[in-house]
Amino acid sequence: MLRGVLLDIDGVLYVGDRPLPGADAALARLRASGLPVRFVTNTTRRSRRAIRERLAAMGFAVADDELFTPAAAARARLEAERRAPYLLIHPGLAEDFAGLPADGDDAVVVGDAGEGFSYDALNRAFRLVMAGAPLLALAANRYFQEANGLSLDAGPFVAALEYATGATAEVLGKPARGFFAAAVAGLGCRPGEVAMVGDDVEADVNGGIAAGLVGILVETGKYRAGDAARLDPAGIAVADAAAAVDWMLRHAAT
Numbered sequence: 001m002l003r004g005v006l007l008d009i010d011g012v013l014y015v016g017d018r019p020l021p022g023a024d025a026a027l028a029r030l031r032a033s034g035l036p037v038r039f040v041t042n043t044t045r046r047s048r049r050a051i052r053e054r055l056a057a058m059g060f061a062v063a064d065d066e067l068f069t070p071a072a073a074a075r076a077r078l079e080a081e082r083r084a085p086y087l088l089i090h091p092g093l094a095e096d097f098a099g100l101p102a103d104g105d106d107a108v109v110v111g112d113a114g115e116g117f118s119y120d121a122l123n124r125a126f127r128l129v130m131a132g133a134p135l136l137a138l139a140a141n142r143y144f145q146e147a148n149g150l151s152l153d154a155g156p157f158v159a160a161l162e163y164a165t166g167a168t169a170e171v172l173g174k175p176a177r178g179f180f181a182a183a184v185a186g187l188g189c190r191p192g193e194v195a196m197v198g199d200d201v202e203a204d205v206n207g208g209i210a211a212g213l214v215g216i217l218v219e220t221g222k223y224r225a226g227d228a229a230r231l232d233p234a235g236i237a238v239a240d241a242a243a244a245v246d247w248m249l250r251h252a253a254t
């Protein structure tokens with residue numbers, strides 16, 4: 001029986017600047033059920049503050065302690081290890097790393113840098129990893145859905161650095177088990193009592209299942225018809241956030 005929910009946001013609640021139809025009512029029903037919710041995102045073009053403001057502007061109220069991001073995990077890791085990183089990230093994410101060196105040399109942190117993925121920037125990252133710096137990926141998603149179509153995410157650039165250096169990146173966001181574990185711990189539940197709802201069959205759903213969660217794939221956002229064939233046999237595919245909430249409420253602990 002379900003006792004908690006992890007919910008992806010981009011592609012589940014909204015796409016671009018527009019809420020998905022019925023997503024607000026679905027979240028309201030989920031909140032009213034009493035099931036605790038945490039919002040887990042691999043978005044690395046916006047800071048935590050900007051993500052929450054964006055959600056609020058679309059009618060989704062999310063408390064700071066309900067939001068889990070790869071940048072927060074990366075910052076905690078860098079501070080614990082006292083590393084001065086080279087940050088290959090989007091300018092919109094910079095405030096989440098405020099106070100840390102942005103051009104260090106003893107770790108490489110890669111997010112979705114957008115236009116920042118220049119040859120010079122990638123080559124600096126390449127040289128640092130070749131010199132022994134660990135390669136830390138905020139996420140390794142292949143692409144995401146924007147209002148005007150699909151766009152490359154951080155994953156292809158992380159893969160390029162792995163190929164060039166022979167190193168293996170440590171992914172700090174979904175589908176990393178540690179990322180899911182931190183979010184589940186915040187719910188006070190065991191993994192098998194928590195559903196992970198997302199539009200990314202690999203990072204969200206199969207990753208959640210591998211971490212012991214119940215995986216629910218919504219057919220919105222970046223979802224494509226072929227994704228269902230790649231869904232773990234233990235996973236569940238539903239039309240949208242409303243259908244996901246219907247399923248979760250039927251399986252919620254009473």
